[in-house]
Amino acid sequence: MAIFMNDNAFHKKGYEISTDKQKLDFDLIFNYLDKQSYWAKGMPQEKLRIALDNSMCFGVYKNNAQVGLARVITDKATFAYLCDVFILEGHRGTGLSKWLMQTILAHSELQGLRRWSLATADAHGLYSQFGFSIVSNPENWMQIHSPYKKD
Numbered sequence: 001m002a003i004f005m006n007d008n009a010f011h012k013k014g015y016e017i018s019t020d021k022q023k024l025d026f027d028l029i030f031n032y033l034d035k036q037s038y039w040a041k042g043m044p045q046e047k048l049r050i051a052l053d054n055s056m057c058f059g060v061y062k063n064n065a066q067v068g069l070a071r072v073i074t075d076k077a078t079f080a081y082l083c084d085v086f087i088l089e090g091h092r093g094t095g096l097s098k099w100l101m102q103t104i105l106a107h108s109e110l111q112g113l114r115r116w117s118l119a120t121a122d123a124h125g126l127y128s129q130f131g132f133s134i135v136s137n138p139e140n141w142m143q144i145h146s147p148y149k150k151d
Helices: 008-012 026-036 045-053 096-106 123-127
Strands: 015-019 056-064 064-074 080-085 115-118
Touching: 008 015, 008 096, 015 026, 015 096, 026 045, 026 064, 026 080, 064 096, 080 096, 096 123
Parallel strands: 080 115
Antiparallel strands: 015 056, 056 064, 064 080
């Protein structure tokens, strides 16, 4: 994989990407997913806690304050599903999403996977830069989809 973003350039601006779950700002993550995302509205807090606990979480921080997130659901051997990717509005347009993707795909525990998967309604341009493409055989994929409902 070619290097798209220079880690040191982000570090000099006070940014960091960490997989340390102790650093995650649960309230910020829940608020974003519940109120701003199109994919997770209505997710109960207890479901989000379980999801974070059972995923590889890549938090994006500026001066130790969380400004983004990506979750990877994986067996670390054959498959990974990328989800809940966001950068807060005030930090968009700076290359953070590209840096986040580069960091995730280069992570030592995620090497040699046979398949990566994700779903997006509006970020095809970002993900295609990293090798993702439209599923060529969607007839082979099946799902059970049970959207969260707000009370």
